[in-house]
Amino acid sequence: MVGFNSGLDIKRSYYVATATPAPRHPVLAGEVDADLVVVGGGCTGLSAALHAAERGLKVVLLEGGRIGWGASGRNGGQMIVGLRKSAAKLVELYGRERAKALFDLALEAWTLVLHMIERHAINCDLRKTGHLVGAVSAADMAWFEREVECLATVMNYPHMRVMSVIEARAAVDTPYHGALFDALGGHMHPLNYTLGLARAAIAAGITIHEDSPVVRLERQAGVRVETAAGAVRSRHAILACDALLKGIDSGVESRTMPIGNYIVATEPLEDAAAVIPSNAALSDTRFVVNYYRLSADRRLLFGGGERYTPSSPADIEGFVRPHMERTFPQLKGRRIDYAWGGLVSVTTSRFPHVGRHGEIYFAHGYSGKGVLLSTLAGKLLVEAIVGETARFALFEGLNPMPFPGGSALRGPLYVLGMLWYAMRDRLKC
Ligand SMILES: Cc1cc2nc3c(=O)[nH]c(=O)nc-3n(C[C@H](O)[C@H](O)[C@H](O)COP(=O)(O)OP(=O)(O)OC[C@H]3O[C@@H](n4cnc5c(N)ncnc54)[C@H](O)[C@@H]3O)c2cc1C
DSSP states (O other): OOOTTOOTTGGGSHHHHTOOOOOOOOOOOEEEEEEEEEEOOSHHHHHHHHHHHHTTOOEEEEOSSOTTTTGGGTSOOEEOOSOSSOHHHHHHHHHHHHHHHHHHHHHHHHHHHHHHHHHTTOOSOOBOOOEEEEOSSTTHHHHHHHHHHHHHHTSOOTTEEEEOHHHHHHHSSSOOSOEEEESSOEEOOHHHHHHHHHHHHHHTTOEEESSOOOOEEEEESEEEEEOSSEEEEEEEEEEOOGGGOOSSOHHHHTTOEEEEEEEEEESOOTTHHHHOTTOOEEEESOSSOOEEEEOTTSOEEEEEEEEOSSSOOSOHHHHHHHHHHHHOGGGTTOOEEEEEEEEEEEOSSSSOEEEEETTEEEEEOOTTOHHHHHHHHHHHHHHHHTTOOHHHHHHHTTOOOOOTTHHHHHHHHHHHHHHHHHHHHHHHO
16 A cells, blocks of 8 residues: 555655665554644654744644655755746846845755754755756846846845856756856755754654644644544644645645656766766756756766656656656666656745644745755744744745635646646747
C-alpha cells in the first residue's frame, strides 16, 4: 500500500537513498492538549513548530506520512532568492515601496535558511554557488536587463547580473543565448535539511506524530483536529500541507493546484565539472521549466517535464530523460540511478497563499520557490500567532484568487490553460 506521502516513487529518490538516519515518530493515540497544533511535517510546518517552541508554546505536529516526504524532501534543492514573479513585475503590481518590502522579506528567507543550517549544524551539502537562469530565446535577454536594473535601483540588490553567451557557456556547457546570474542562492540536499529542522524542533521540545493524517478540523473554543486514532485540542492550528492538503478545509484548498513534476539523478559523472563548471543551481526560461544541478557526489540532478493530470508517468526516467538529453546531448545514454516525482503547489497569481481564518493559520502555494520561502513562512505564521502581525500581513496581502470552480473543478479548467501554454512553449523551439 502507498503510504500518505510516499507516492510518486519517493523511495526511488536520491534523497531517501542518502538521507541522514532519523527516528520514526509514534502514531497519535488518544486526546491531547496543546497551544499549537501543526498539520504537516515539511519545512513550513517544522519551521513553524520550531519557532513556536522557541517562543514557549506547547506544540504538537501531526504528519500524515513521514517527515520530509512531501515536497520538502523531494524537490530540486535549488535555493532561489525572491518570489516566483520577477522584481519588475512586483513593482508593476504593487508600486516601489510595497514591492521592496516584499522583496526584502523574500530575501530574508535566504539568510534565515543559512542561519538555520549553521545554528542547528544541519549537514545538507550546502553549496552557495549562486543561481543561473539560461535564456532559451534571444528575446529573454531584454527582460534579463530590465530585471537587473530593477533589482539594483529599486530593491538595492546588487547581486544579480546578465551573462553574455560566452560567460554563460563557461558556467554551464549548454548553448544558451546568455543568462541571468544571481550570486546569492545555491543548492542543498533538501531532505537532509528538512530532517535537520525536525531534529532541531524536537530538541526545542515539540512532539511529532507520523502516520497520523488529520481527517477533520473543528473550530470550537480554539481548534480540534482529529486523526483516525486520536485528536489534538489546541488554541491555534497551522495548516502546512501544501500540495497534499485535501478534504479538511476546502476554502483554503481552492487556492492551490498540485502539479506533478519529475526528477532524475544520473550515475556519478567523471566529467561533472565540465558539464556545470560553476556548480550553480540552474534553470531555463521555458514555460515547463528545466532545472538542474550537481549533487555532492557529482551526479546531475535534472528536473524536467510536468503533468497537469492526476496520473503520473509509468516510467519517470523515460519521461525526464529526453528533457535532460536535449539540454545536455553529451550525456546521451548515461545511466540514471534514481527517478522520482513530487507535487508542486501553484496559485493563480504564483504568489504564496498565506493567511488565517480565525485561529487557523496557513501558508502554501510557493509555486516552485518553496525551498527558501517555506522556512520563512513558518516563522511568519508564528509571529502572527504571538501578535506580531506586520510581516505576516505583507504576505497575507498577496491573497491569490481561488481557482475557477473551487477545489472540485479547478483541475479540468486549469489543465486546459496549462496545456495551451506548454504547447506554445514547444512551438517556440
Ligand atoms: C519535484 C519538486 C521540485 C521542486 N523544486 C524546487 C526547487 O528546486 N526550489 C524551490 O524553491 N522549490 C522547489 N519546489 C517546491 C518546494 O519543494 C515546496 O514549495 C516546499 O517544499 C513546500 O514545503 P511545505 O512544508 O509547505 O510542504 P511539504 O513539504 O509538501 O509538506 C507538507 C506535509 O503535510 C503533510 N500533510 C498533508 N496533508 C496532511 C494531513 N491531512 N494530515 C497530516 N499531514 C498532512 C504531507 O504529508 C507533507 O509531508 C519543488 C517541489 C517539487 C514537488
